[in-house]
Amino acid sequence: MLEVRDLHVYYGGIHALHGISLRVPDGQIVALLGANGAGKSTTLRTIAGIVKPSEGDVLLDGESLIGLRSFEVVRRGIAMVPEGRRVFTNLTVLENLRLGAYARRDSNQVIQRDLQEIFNLFPRLEERKKQSAGTLSGGEQQMLALGRALMSKPRILMIDEPSLGLAPVLAQDVFEKLKELNQAGQTILLIEQNARAAMSIANYAYILETGNIVLEGPAAELAQQDEVRKSYLGVH
Numbered sequence: 345m346l347e348v349r350d351l352h353v354y355y356g357g358i359h360a361l362h363g364i365s366l367r368v369p370d371g372q373i374v375a376l377l378g379a380n381g382a383g384k385s386t387t388l389r390t391i392a393g394i395v396k397p398s399e400g401d402v403l404l405d406g407e408s409l410i411g412l413r414s415f416e417v418v419r420r421g422i423a424m425v426p427e428g429r430r431v432f433t434n435l436t437v438l439e440n441l442r443l444g445a446y447a448r449r450d451s452n453q454v455i456q457r458d459l460q461e462i463f464n465l466f467p468r469l470e471e472r473k474k475q476s477a478g479t480l481s482g483g484e485q486q487m488l489a490l491g492r493a494l495m496s497k498p499r500i501l502m503i504d505e506p507s508l509g510l511a512p513v514l515a516q517d518v519f520e521k522l523k524e525l526n527q528a529g530q531t532i533l534l535i536e537q538n539a540r541a542a543m544s545i546a547n548y549a550y551i552l553e554t555g556n557i558v559l560e561g562p563a564a565e566l567a568q569q570d571e572v573r574k575s576y577l578g579v580h
């Protein structure tokens with residue numbers, strides 16, 4: 345299990361995280377929801393070892409990840425799909441996917457087999473494997489970013505706003521894929537502004553407001569609360 349304890353993060357004078365704590369148990373989808381600037385990406389970047397907290401801890405099975413470099417965090421089994429996808433636009437689809445496996449020590453044969461699994465999950469990527477990633481549509485790039493993260497064989501997949509900029513139908517596809525992956529055992533920490541879609545696939549959800557967790561609970565229960573319905577689900 346991944347556990348974040350009392351995390352504080354500053355960017356210069358800006359206190360972005362005010363002591364947040366959360367847990368991601370194995371096999372679950374945990375959603376982290378909240379408005380623009382709430383601190384969602386900062387939380388993921390801190391777990392990934394990109395941002396250093398001033399206080400608090402990030403633990404994987406009770407062992408601290410603080411101080412590890414980001415590639416070492418990947419090697420421990422935590423992969424991140426950053427906000428805005430960030431595929432390497434000048435590289436081909438295949439090259440992007442292979443890069444996802446860079447921190448692994450497995451044989452080429454094993455990596456080849458995993459590539460085939462990604463292509464089974466995302467047939468569009470196989471059709472376009474020799475195409476440069478920059479020429480893919482937004483939805484295809486999101487699939488590629490997801491596929492690249494999966495190529496690191498993560499124990500925990502962290503994904504930052506997968507539905508951003510996607511048409512509703514494509515966003516729905518991405519959520520379906522995440523659900524499928526989870527049903528096959530993948531643990532996921534999902535960040536979303538689309539609270540409705542996220543809560544429909546998550547086991548548990550946390551709601552972040554200006555660097556504080558203000559609400560948490562089983563996703564199905566949270567989605568029933570008046571406060572959540574009004575502020576996050578647009579139900580009046």
Ligand SMILES: Nc1ncnc2c1ncn2[C@@H]1O[C@H](COP(=O)(O)OP(=O)(O)OP(=O)(O)O)[C@@H](O)[C@H]1O
Pocket residue numbers: 355358360378379380381382383384385386387427537
């Ligand atoms: N590199 C940075 N330097 C200074 N301030 C930053 C930096 N990155 C984030 N912040 C600030 O920290 C706060 C949290 O930002 P963060 O990106 O974590 O929010 P978010 O919840 O992911 O928002 P969004 O939904 O818009 O992506 C914001 O007030 C933001 O302006």
Ligand SMILES: [Mg+2]
Pocket residue numbers: 384385386427504
């Ligand atoms: Mg963000």
